[in-house]
Amino acid sequence: MADRRFDDVFEGDELGPVELFLSKDQVRAYARAVDHYFARFTDDEGARREGLPGMITPGNMSMGLLTTLVDGWAGPGKLRRLGTTFRGLVLPDRTIRLCGAVTQKDQTTRSVELDVWMESDEGERLVIGTATVALQ
Amino acid sequence: MGLEFDRSILGEEFDRTEHDPVAADELIAFARALGEASPCYVEPGAALIGHPTYCIRFRGGKFFPDNLPEGLRYRMSFDAGKDIEFGVPVRAGDRITVVSTLHDLYEKTGRSGSMVFVVVRFTMTNQRGETVAVVDNRMMYRGQE
Numbered sequence: 001m002a003d004r005r006f007d008d009v010f011e012g013d014e015l016g017p018v019e020l021f022l023s024k025d026q027v028r029a030y031a032r033a034v035d036h037y038f039a040r041f042t043d044d045e046g047a048r049r050e051g052l053p054g055m056i057t058p059g060n061m062s063m064g065l066l067t068t069l070v071d072g073w074a075g076p077g078k079l080r081r082l083g084t085t086f087r088g089l090v091l092p093d094r095t096i097r098l099c100g101a102v103t104q105k106d107q108t109t110r111s112v113e114l115d116v117w118m119e120s121d122e123g124e125r126l127v128i129g130t131a132t133v134a135l136q
Numbered sequence: 137m138g139l140e141f142d143r144s145i146l147g148e149e150f151d152r153t154e155h156d157p158v159a160a161d162e163l164i165a166f167a168r169a170l171g172e173a174s175p176c177y178v179e180p181g182a183a184l185i186g187h188p189t190y191c192i193r194f195r196g197g198k199f200f201p202d203n204l205p206e207g208l209r210y211r212m213s214f215d216a217g218k219d220i221e222f223g224v225p226v227r228a229g230d231r232i233t234v235v236s237t238l239h240d241l242y243e244k245t246g247r248s249g250s251m252v253f254v255v256v257r258f259t260m261t262n263q264r265g266e267t268v269a270v271v272d273n274r275m276m277y278r279g280q281e
Contacts, residue, residue, distance in 0.1 A: 033193075082218075083217070086215060
């Protein structure tokens with residue numbers, strides 16, 4: 001696990017991309033872990049009855065996955081803020097990419113601003129956001 | 137949508153919920169579901185901490201205040217995103233209290249028409265009074281024809 005130092009970071013540095021296959025079982029495991037075992041997150045038929053194309057990934061799980069990207073880059077315990085906008089449905093049993101880039105460094109606070117996003121295999125940005133990490 | 141409401145409702149506490157103590161296996165199951173392998177998130181013991189976004193599993197007992205503007209009550213909303221300021225990590229045995237306030241309410245016009253955003257803020261503290269997280273939940277209502 002990285003323990004990244006402030007002086008080794010430059011604006012424009014990229015995080016990832018980390019490509020992963022998001023399985024339905026992983027989404028169900030998340031839904032179970034957060035006690036949100038609702039049809040839309042666990043079952044295609046149940047999700048369709050709610051007007052969805054099939055089971056979807058909880059927005060909170062997308063945030064969690066983006067956090068793993070930031071944590072993997074900066075090291076655990078460095079994330080201070082994360083803001084996201086959910087732009088599209090994240091459908092499981094597909095490949096997604098977690099991506100990011102350094103947009104700003106603040107020498108005074110030794111913090112770094114990041115753009116982070118989750119995109120589909122086709123390159124559509126499904127979740128976008130910004131994050132702040134504090135580095136030594 | 138012509139949104140009019142009494143702005144004095146912003147910032148008012150409308151719910152306070154204390155959750156049961158956090159179990160270590162819950163922290164580990166959460167982190168594993170995200171594919172985490174870092175020892176601090178998945179290995180039992182004194183060093184175990186909750187994955188940062190574990191905090192968003194905590195909610196208030198009531199998600200919206202009773203005095204939400206009438207045009208929004210009982211309508212379906214969509215989770216448009218969240219902003220989280222992280223405090224101290226959640227640890228096994230912590231009892232998390234969630235205080236809910238209506239943080240903001242605003243209207244926007246986008247490509248698909250007018251939308252109203254309701255921002256519900258959860259301020260989460262542990263039993264020591266330390267801030268675990270401040271989570272702004274942005275819920276979106278589509279305009280009505």
